Amino acid sequence: MRQKLVEFRNVSFRYDDDGPWILNDCSFTIYENQSVAIIGHNGSGKSTIAKLMNGLLFPQKGQILIDGKEVNAQTIWDIRKDVGMVFQNPDNQFVGTTVQDDVAFGMENRGIAREEMMKRIEDTLTAVGMQHKRLSEPHRLSGGQKQRVAIASVLAISPKLLILDEATAMLDPKGRQSIMKTVSHLHEQDVMSLVSITHDLEEVMMAEWVIVMNQGEIWAEGTPRDIFTRKDAFHKIGLDIPFVGKLTEALRRADVSITEEPLNHEELLEALWTFHSKT
């Protein structure tokens, strides 16, 4: 059995004492080395969960444990060493005057030796394809370049828990895939759990586990395959299913009976082949 890394126990949260509850009695667990996608409509509470995970916010009710330690004012400094987070808008997190300084910053704070630092700067910037912008100012980059650099900066600290809050939203599909591959590659080498908050269905498919948020509550949890079979309910809460699921549905409406739940092109073509051999 894998070790628990993040545990939310009946967490409720609101931004103002007299404001509405933003999260309502949320409980879930993320294990060591697991990759989890959090999805849900705009305003459902995903970024709030992310900020609770690294102690930028504290819950009014319930408990949050990271690696067995409760997140509170005393433990956050320790906990943040293990948690790397990329925000929705990378402008909010650049600290260096150049791209390479920015990548170095997090490592300096963690007392990583200079030689090792140089190596990691080189490695992570190469991994995200931003070597050529090493000496640029972060705020002078294009939208997608900013996201790549922000990801490099957290990868460099090799956190135990990596939280990507829509960190690839400005990338093209290829770029997004290659970055997610880089991340999951690291994740196989080191012990690292990955939480990706995303509206991108392809990214969801790459996760082992999916948490679906709806109006501050956990609406469902499961593997991508389980989750995407709940098509009708999905539309109601502002979400959608991938292309393959939509085409499968349309085929069924046209009386092409497909019994399985294909997840990718190959599985759907295979199912069509089976159907075609039977007619």
Next chain:
Amino acid sequence: MDISFKNVSYTYQPNSPFAHQALDDVSFSIPSGTYVAVIGHTGSGKSTLIQHLNGLLRPTTGTVTIGDFVMSRTDKPKDMKALRSRVGVVFQYPEHQLFEETIAKDIAFGPKNFGVSDDVIKQRIDDILPTVGIHHDMLERSPFELSGGQMRRVAIAGVLAIKPEVLVLDEPTAGLDPRGQRDVMDMFYSLHKKEKMTTVLVTHNMEDAVKYADHIIILNQGKKYLEGKPETIFSDEDTLQQVQLDVPEVIQFLWKYEQKFGHSIPYNRQSITDIAQAIKEHIKEVGNDE
């Protein structure tokens, strides 16, 4: 308004060690009322290009013409405000265009600045809010205490409230949930159709490019790499892959279908339902032959 770029180049921080040429001799023209998609790899110059459309940037060399407004290194429209009241830009990061203390003031800022009366502004806000999925009771909240997708919706509302003739959208669906993405894109399209609004969409979503645009411009390292009709552009995978672009998923699927079943279903923007129907008819036909 017609848009034309004539040999436009743009260099950031010119005459410094950091000089970077982001646009390189780009020329094209877009007749009024067109829906254009601009696509290209990270850093290819898309955002730089569209910032020329409302005079935020002016060409280092070459000329940009929008309707009667002419911009070059030496020419600047006398009335920049008039240009900006007619060309509305939704920026890549919504935070860059939110600054007022309430959402209501933020949405009203543009039209107020262009001399629209309070009554008319109020009416416009009432009309726009439902189309961007923002509730009336949020109007007095601060735009900075919103979720990412909510900020995006407010930023879009602020630009629509100007009622521009040219709508420029820099990845407008990034951060929106799937339903929001569909609603907002459909809304832009119906404005384009109803008001004959010239629309310039920067996107990484090839599905959207092929679904909505009449014309596609591909940028690569600051140069215009290719332009043409979506159907033509997306029929040539190799040419796209050379600049690290993808073919829309539906087209990829239809190609794989052809490989497996030896039957081609050409893509001409038909709906998923129609594609399912075409597949069914083909499969039945094969079944009957055997």
